[in-house]
Amino acid sequence: MRDELGTPQRSDAQRNRERILEVALAELTLAADVPLSAIAKKAGVGQGTFYRNFPNREALLLEIYRHEMRQVADAAARLLETRTPDRALREWMDRLARFAMAKAGLADALRQAAGGSGGPAKPGHSVVTEAVALLLKANEEAGAIRPGVTPEDFFLAIAGLWQIDPHGDWQSRAGRLLDLVMDGLRAGAPGR
Numbered sequence: 001m002r003d004e005l006g007t008p009q010r011s012d013a014q015r016n017r018e019r020i021l022e023v024a025l026a027e028l029t030l031a032a033d034v035p036l037s038a039i040a041k042k043a044g045v046g047q048g049t050f051y052r053n054f055p056n057r058e059a060l061l062l063e064i065y066r067h068e069m070r071q072v073a074d075a076a077a078r079l080l081e082t083r084t085p086d087r088a089l090r091e092w093m094d095r096l097a098r099f100a101m102a103k104a105g106l107a108d109a110l111r112q113a114a115g116g117s118g119g120p121a122k123p124g125h126s127v128v129t130e131a132v133a134l135l136l137k138a139n140e141e142a143g144a145i146r147p148g149v150t151p152e153d154f155f156l157a158i159a160g161l162w163q164i165d166p167h168g169d170w171q172s173r174a175g176r177l178l179d180l181v182m183d184g185l186r187a188g189a190p191g192r
Helices: 011-030 036-043 047-053 057-082 085-115 126-141 151-157 159-163 170-186
Strands: none
Touching (some): 011 036, 011 085, 057 085, 085 126, 085 159, 085 170, 126 151
8 A cells, every 4th residue: 555645655554544444434334423533542543643544534434435345346356266257246246235235324424525525536436347347257258147248237237235225134135136136147148
């Protein structure tokens, strides 16, 4: 990881940053208005260290979102290394569902942080779109899904994930929805 000047961060600075993100995700998911000082204290860092990494609430929220999106995106290649393409895609879809449900507690705070004028830019979804493209390509090449499915098609097909109540029985509902999507992707696959 590099700082804003492009200089590599020291390992202890990187650990502090990762710890702040971990604690902030847990705390902000429980209560979107938790004081930043409480996050710093629970992360075991001083105020100066905290604000050097995250100068304000908006910067912290957007970095949590980017960080979590990167974690989900990076999982695609790792899954393809150890699983068949269709199994990798289905497992990745479960990770995406967990990401969607975990972030529900932060939804209002993220909207406020990303929507204010003059604030930090909204985080893009390109890393997740690239992960989907990688998974779809591997599945198409293996003949596991119908040819020609685009990332846009995929996201439209799973859009129902964002309609599931994260406080209810979301795991079984998301599982059924994603199984239906996989069945649809497999229909017409040359390898079936």
